[in-house]
Amino acid sequence: MEKPDLNLNAQTLSMIAHKLRTPLSIINGYCEAVQAQSKHSLEPFTIKALEEISTQGTHLSQLVDKLSAFNRVLATTEQNLKKQTVELKPLIKESAAKALALEENLSGAPVQTDTVRRGTFVETDCPPQLFITVDAQLLKLCVEELLANAMKFNNKTEKVIKVQCLNHGNSISLSVRDYGIGIRPQDVNRVFEPFYQVDDDFTGQITGWGLGLPMVRRIVELHNGTISIVSDRGLGSIFTINLPNV
Ligand SMILES: Nc1ncnc2c1ncn2[C@@H]1O[C@H](COP(=O)(O)OP(=O)(O)O)[C@@H](O)[C@H]1O
Ligand SMILES: [Mg+2]
Known part of the structure; x- marks a missing residue:
């Protein structure tokens, strides 16, 4: 049987970035919505937890953006520079x-x-x-x-x-x-x-x-x-x- 190729190439990295994007934007979106809606009725702990979820969510989104940017650059050649x-x-x-x-x-x-x-x-x-x-x-x-x-x-x-x-x-x-x-x-x-x-x-x-x-x-x-x-x-x-x- 042929060995599977486990090298992570640009295409694989790009697919990973793409797959992470949708669930992440849903998590970030709901977090923002809860923060905006119920600010006054929340316990201090919940407010803090939501802040942390929001910070880490933003962070993760930035990581995904960076991975996508890296992949785009990897796929660019001298000929297709704009x-x-x-x-x-x-x-x-x-x-x-x-x-x-x-x-x-x-x-x-x-x-x-x-x-x-x-x-x-x-x-x-x-x-x-x-x-x-x-x-x-x-x-x-x-x-x-x-x-x-x-x-x-x-x-x-x-x-x-x-x-x-x-x-x-x-x-x-x-x-x-x-x-x-x-x-x-x-x-x-x-x-x-x-x-x-x-x-x-x-x-x-x-x-x-x-x-x-x-x-x-x-x-x-x-x-x-x-x-x-x-x-x-x-x-x-x-x-x-x-x-x-x-
Ligand atoms: N301006 C800087 N001052 C000090 N260290 C730096 C600086 N820029 C880059 N580095 C070092 O080089 C590493 C690689 O940088 P980079 O490729 O941009 O990766 P990342 O920012 O994701 O850590 C960093 O983790 C850091 O250790
Ligand atoms: Mg850097």
């Missing part, structure tokens, strides 16, 4: 807004305002009218992932993240800098391996799949670009994407 010429600054602003919204959703963290210095701040230093020819949806995914990591691997109450874009003539660089926990030298290259997460105590408690950076690297390479990391444990990290200016 390239267009776009201005970089608004693209970064959009990605930052999305990353901030997801972070707020997950942690209930206060969002930045222009005047109060607390929460998470994304400072963008990008020349206006800097255009780039890329698959904009995929580049947004990259920026969102780098920003999400910069927020996640950061224990500070005020998180400052700096995005800088530079035009080098034949290439354009985009760097995301954080002042978070940083990465040790022995882990710097390993973080691009699928499912690799720096887990000091092997608790398995880090949220996410360890698929974000492999996805970012694949997107960058589909554009014939490169990605590099400069990082110091305790001081923070700089992730720099370099894309050819075509």
Whole structure:
């Protein structure tokens, strides 16, 4: 008898993501409905339990979204990139807004305002009218992932993240800098391996799949670009994407 092929390929992962989505949206939907309807008549314990179900439900939905995004990127080839010429600054602003919204959703963290210095701040230093020819949806995914990591691997109450874009003539660089926990030298290259997460105590408690950076690297390479990391444990990290200016 032929041995069954147990390798999890992109198609299998994509089916898993798809199958999880429907029950999850029902759980999240009912949770929200109960919270909205009966706020005043519930016991404190029930309120707390519903809050936790809602947080974990949101978290699980985000995990499923990430798995789907990873699969989409795996299935993309250089030939089916949807390239267009776009201005970089608004693209970064959009990605930052999305990353901030997801972070707020997950942690209930206060969002930045222009005047109060607390929460998470994304400072963008990008020349206006800097255009780039890329698959904009995929580049947004990259920026969102780098920003999400910069927020996640950061224990500070005020998180400052700096995005800088530079035009080098034949290439354009985009760097995301954080002042978070940083990465040790022995882990710097390993973080691009699928499912690799720096887990000091092997608790398995880090949220996410360890698929974000492999996805970012694949997107960058589909554009014939490169990605590099400069990082110091305790001081923070700089992730720099370099894309050819075509
Ligand atoms: N900005 C960062 N600062 C510190 N560590 C990071 C940063 N970005 C990524 N890492 C490390 O690299 C690992 C892999 O990142 P990623 O592929 O995005 O997976 P995930 O975010 O799902 O854990 C993370 O689990 C973390 O240990
Ligand atoms: Mg990540």
